[in-house]
Amino acid sequence: MRRKFVAGNWKMHGLKAQLKEIESIAATATAKPGVDVAICVPFTLIAPAVAAVPGFAIGAQDVHESGSGAHTGCISAEMLKEAGATLVIVGHSERRADQHETSHDAWAKAAAARAAGLHVILCCGETEEERDAGETDRVVAAQIAEIPSDARGDWLTIAYEPRWAIGTGKTPTEAEIAATHGAIRAKVQELAGADAADTIRILYGGSMNPANAAAILALSDVDGGLVGGASLTAEKFVPIIEAAAG
Ligand code: 13P
Numbered sequence: 749m750r751r752k753f754v755a756g757n758w759k760m761h762g763l764k765a766q767l768k769e770i771e772s773i774a775a776t777a778t779a780k781p782g783v784d785v786a787i788c789v790p791f792t793l794i795a796p797a798v799a800a801v802p803g804f805a806i807g808a809q810d811v812h813e814s815g816s817g818a819h820t821g822c823i824s825a826e827m828l829k830e831a832g833a834t835l836v837i838v839g840h841s842e843r844r845a846d847q848h849e850t851s852h853d854a855w856a857k858a859a860a861a862r863a864a865g866l867h868v869i870l871c872c873g874e875t876e877e878e879r880d881a882g883e884t885d886r887v888v889a890a891q892i893a894e895i896p897s898d899a900r901g902d903w904l905t906i907a908y909e910p911r912w913a914i915g916t917g918k919t920p921t922e923a924e925i926a927a928t929h930g931a932i933r934a935k936v937q938e939l940a941g942a943d944a945a946d947t948i949r950i951l952y953g954g955s956m957n958p959a960n961a962a963a964i965l966a967l968s969d970v971d972g973g974l975v976g977g978a979s980l981t982a983e984k985f986v987p988i989i990e991a992a993a994g
Pocket of ligand 1: 975977
């Protein structure tokens with residue numbers, strides 16, 4: 749039985765003034781021990797957030813695949829760990845679009861994070877054009893093709909985030925979400941075996957909000973959510989956590 753997992757992705761939002769939102773969110777999370785909750789903040793907010801809510805899972809939104817070196821502006825997994833992060837998002841579609849990251853890059857980052865003991869949320873998802881062409885399953889299968897054969901849910905989570913659903917208020921139908929999550933799980937089983945398929949959580953992301961969360965989180969093969977805009981305030985994120993807690 750996979751525990752539900754709800755993670756917030758604050759993207760390029762958040763100054764110390766917003767730590768009070770994380771404090772409220774963490775208070776709810778502590779009261780709902782049946783669901784795992786995390787927030788992935790900008791690098792500068794990791795240490796202050798960890799200090800504000802000790803024991804609550806704070807993550808980052810990117811990591812470099814190397815341990816150290818001449819990579820101006822980048823950050824290593826050990827640096828994130830030292831700052832207090834326990835998890836990191838890799839392969840987000842905004843990084844694929846803005847920084848031209850590939851799926852190969854994402855899996856290299858995942859390996860570096862895993863080696864440092866960080867939990868990894870690896871994102872996949874199709875564009876609107878690919879969806880319209882009926883290519884969703886093929887695209888996400890290619891994006892997760894480099895999953896290690898020994899992958900397990902204790903260090904890896906996959907987030908399915910249709911690019912056209914991010915920040916748009918649009919979502920796939922419930923049937924489409926369930927079908928794509930099922931296809932991802934089948935691919936994980938094919939590539940990494942039954943243990944991986946049983947333990948790796950597959951989160952849905954893209955315009956998840958308090959109104960649609962309960963229905964999406966109840967779908968088969970949906971083990972939680974990766975939430976952008978609605979994770980920025982306790983007012984919107986807490987109902988999503990409560991929906992996941994059931
Ligand atoms: P929104 O919830 O704002 O659509 O963002 C989803 C997302 O990209 C989370 O990583």
